[in-house]
Amino acid sequence: MVLQKRLDYGFYGYQVPPMPRATRSARRRGSFKKKHEENQMCAFDLLAIVAGKLLLDKESAPSSSDKSADKDQRAVINSAVKNEWQDEEKSLKVEDCDQGSADKNIYVSDLSHVHRQGCSSKESLVTQNDLNLGLASELTKPDCAERSNAEKFGNGQSKSEIGTLASKVEGGSSEYIEFGDCKLEAETKRAVKDEPHKSGMVQSSTVANICNLEDPVVLDAKPPALVSSDSSAKVPLCGNHIPNSSYPTNQDDVNVVIRDDDENSSGCTHPITTKKFFRPAPRIGDRRIRKILASKYWKLAPRLKDATVSNSDRDLKPVFRKRQNCYRHQRSERIYPFKKRKHFAYSSPSNSDGGMGCEFVSDSSQKGSNEDASVSCSRMRGGQHTSFLPRDSHVKLRIKSISVPELLIEIPESSTVGSLKRTVMEAVTAILGSGLRVGVLLQGKKVREDNKTLQQTGISRNNQLDALGFCLEPNPSQIPPSLCPGDSPFFLQCDTPQPILRFDIKYPHTTGVVHQGICAVPEPHVNNLGNYIESDHDSAPSPTDTSMDKSTNSKALVAVPAMNVEALAVIPAHWKSKRSEMAQRRIRRPFSVTEVEALVQAVEKLGTGRWRDVKLRAFDNAKHRTYVDLKDKWKTLVHTARISPQQRRGEPVPQELLDRVLAAHAYWSQQQAKQQFKHQQAETCLLL
């Protein structure tokens, strides 16, 4: 049985998922910790780490020879995406994944294996020992899968929304820029900008923007910079007034839209249909699709409870029982599986040279020796389709899939298909979650010198490509050699009275690579599990908007540097042990310049005391930015602006922005003071 998952995410970074934010009420309810504990890395996080490490460029398109095959695949993908999207937001415009351009390349595994193979009956399960279980959303959303595609858009509301969306997109009133998987939306609020101001004064667009129609309070008041009659209040809020301002006078309203579904996604059974500020995702291109697809995998994998799922589990008890209660939680947890970033450095058109992926296929590993006790061993097979493009001394690898190796699964005959799916899922999750490392094989030999460069090892040479392979190995620190019983995977008997079916989920040509007993426990609460969906496709926290600052347009595209490779090297063991107890701090997500820009602009408009509005206005779709975060960021921004540039740390904020920060801060502080003064006056008047 082959479990196959294609990885084409092109992750360029990885972050340890933080714990779910503990709201006070959640802590009170005591549910927080439990949820917290479940917030574990899923199996495919690991796979994606591997991919993220190795997939240096995701921009290559499938080769032309794959075209017809991929067409079907894309159709499947699209329907799956529709399905998913439909569930999530009831609006979708799916574009076909155009192969012509690298930008629209999409390559994922067939999502409908399970259904295609018709393993819906018990018989077929019993007999189909080489049953192919597609790791797809069907695993967790069998009900969704049942629906036909035709039905998916039968819903009139959805249709109309799609129509609206399409028209919105075509209307051109908004501009969407995608940066990696981060979508950035720049709305051009012409209505605001073009609105003749009552004061009749010449305004910079900044001031015009400050005067937002959505904001009656501010609107009633005069534009901040123009209201002040006293000289001390001459706050240079207008871009024109800022010396050396690199900002264009025609500054559009900027709304940083970071898609981050961690909060509002509770799976396909709870579609979020109402949103305060609905923002369509107008460009549902490849990245969006990829992201959605990726999310499927994040969703379907239950979080491991703890690390004892490894071979060190001496008593060989079923290890999955304790996780059963995980599935009761319908609501997804806040996890941030990935930082996904687009690689801009190699976006030359010539890179779209057909889907020359390096396909990962099984490679037989020698039996016996611990070193070769690979959980999965794969070899890159490319042949003429394998492209290895040294470009600017970079090596491009494309891992089409990493297969999960041999598994043993025992499951009662009376179990449902869904139960089988989940069991397989758990088994896979357990193996991958028990601590893995990636091995690199070059011409069948392991490359152990971690410090050697690719060049030194010869990996970067074209002729070595076929010989390059990767494998997932058990982490030695996690799996004592003594517990690796050699070449025969042991089999764990389930303590169920029922007859047991045994599945050897075996990877071809691979024997004895898994030293892991999997006991399939019949799942009593199938329903909940079926809907247990993790939904968080974290967006890169650093969106880059090219439209808002024309003067730095070209820069903006590369403003966010690709993440260090180190960032990818998240070792699950690190946070496996510590994580369980206290509420972990949320992951640190430094504000990007773009975000700062958006924040500054919003604060200029709304003032410093209305963080909720600021959030709604500029960060509504960035779920990980709370209004408290914004307030804190403003605080630090003010501080940053006041200290000398030498003392500043982190990504440098343009001085121009800092100037605006100070200006806005000064202005709104004064406004506040005035307000207070008036209040006091009124009070004293009343008293007298």
Next chain:
DNA sequence: TTTAGGG
């Protein structure tokens, strides 16, 4: 829940 401010 939101704001404000200290840590």
Next chain:
DNA sequence: CCCTAAA
């Protein structure tokens, strides 16, 4: 970022 008093 976190925590929390206060509104």
